[in-house]
Amino acid sequence: GNSVTQMEGPVTLSEEAFLTINCTYTATGYPSLFWYVQYPGEGLQLLLKATKADDKGSNKGFEATYRKETTSFHLEKGSVQVSDSAVYFCALGGGGNKLTFGTGTQLKVEL
Amino acid sequence: NAGVTQTPKFQVLKTGQSMTLQCAQDMNHNSMYWYRQDPGMGLRLIYYSASEGTTDKGEVPNGYNVSRLNKREFSLRLESAAPSQTSVYFCASSEAWGSTEAFFGQGTRLTVV
Numbered sequence: 001g002n003s004v005t006q007m008e009g010p011v012t013l014s015e016e017a018f019l020t021i022n023c024t025y026t027a028t029g030y031p032s033l034f035w036y037v038q039y040p041g042e043g044l045q046l047l048l049k050a051t052k053a054d055d056k057g058s059n060k061g062f063e064a065t066y067r068k069e070t071t072s073f074h075l076e077k078g079s080v081q082v083s084d085s086a087v088y089f090c091a092l093g094g095g096g097n098k099l100t101f102g103t104g105t106q107l108k109v110e111l
Numbered sequence: 112n113a114g115v116t117q118t119p120k121f122q123v124l125k126t127g128q129s130m131t132l133q134c135a136q137d138m139n140h141n142s143m144y145w146y147r148q149d150p151g152m153g154l155r156l157i158y159y160s161a162s163e164g165t166t167d168k169g170e171v172p173n174g175y176n177v178s179r180l181n182k183r184e185f186s187l188r189l190e191s192a193a194p195s196q197t198s199v200y201f202c203a204s205s206e207a208w209g210s211t212e213a214f215f216g217q218g219t220r221l222t223v224v
Contacts, residue, residue, distance in 0.1 A: 034212075043115070043201055043215035044154075089153065098169075099144075099213055103153035 002027045006090045006102035013080055013109050021075040021105045023064075023090035031092040033057075033066050033073040038087040038104070047075075047088070080109045113137055117202050117216035124192040124223045132187040132219050134202030142208045143185035144169075145177060147198040148218070154201065160185055161208035192223045 007022045025033065032051045036044040048057035053068035062077045073090060087106045093099035115136045124130055136143065141162045146154040156169030160179040174196060176188045185204075189196060202216040 036215075041217075043217045044203075044213075045215065046212050049212065098156060098159065098208075101154040103151055 002031065002092055002100045004090050004092055004100055004102035006088075006105055008103070009087075009106040011105060011107050013107070015082055015109055015111055016079045017109075019075070019077040019080045019084075019107070021088055021090075021107070023073045023075065023102060025071050025073065025090075025092050027071075027092055033064070034091040034093070034099075035062070035064055035073070035075050036089040036091060036101075038089065040086070044089060080107070082109045082111060085109045115202055115204055115214050115216035117200075117219050119219060120217065121220050122222070124189075124221065126193060126223060128192050129188065129190050130192065130221075131189075132200055132202070132221075133184070134186065134216060135184045136202075136204040136214070137183065138204060138214065139182070140204035140206055140214075141182070142205045142210065143179065144203040144205075144213065145175075145185070145187045146201045146203065147171065148201060149198050157187065157200075159208075189221075192221075194223045197221060197223045 003026045005024050034049045035047040037047045038044045048059040050057040050066035056065045064073050064075045087104045089104045090102040091099050118133045144159045145157040155171050158177040160166045163182045166177050178186050200219045203213045205213045
């Protein structure tokens with residue numbers, strides 16, 4: 001079946017540092033890949049997505065590229081802010097498949 | 112535009128009590144979902160409704176029942192709550208089963224003592 005593995009947290013960074021959160025997946029077919037973000041006390045919201053190999057999703061300075069050869073979808077941001085502190089979930093789905101989530105990675109950004 | 116609305120936001124139950132979590136969406140979505148979120152486990156699908164009139168089990172359905180009341184509403188019922196059901200519950204909806212984006216409610220934090 002489909003599965004998603006993402007790096008464990010928490011990840012603690014200083015403001016303006018570079019962020020990478022690793023995500024790898026196992027899937028049958030050609031799923032879409034997603035990053036969702038959960039701010040404290042809120043539900044999940046879609047951050048970015050990529051629907052086919054080599055696509056790059058981007059939003060709010062975050063980027064991730066769908067790499068079929070390495071089955072990865074790593075999340076990156078060049079300069080994090082305190083307001084980026086949240087839990088980030090990698091997920092796959094679409095194409096008739098249910099969403100499958102990773103376990104989430106908590107990011108803490110300090111001044 | 113409210114999106115996905117869940118009630119209540121917080122609830123404390125005693126073991127053996129029952130309750131229903133309510134969820135409504137105003138985006139005219141066909142598919143709705145119930146997830147639970149536990150530390151270190153991510154989100155796990157409890158039940159889903161691919162379209163009005165249908166419901167199916169997800170990964171962790173034991174101890175729960177659901178009702179797709181109409182296209183807008185999808186409720187989750189705990190018949191006899193157990194401490195293992197202490198969790199944060201999220202309702203979500205999407206245009207269709209397997210759509211490329213799901214929209215989530217704010218969650219219900221449930222504690223069973």
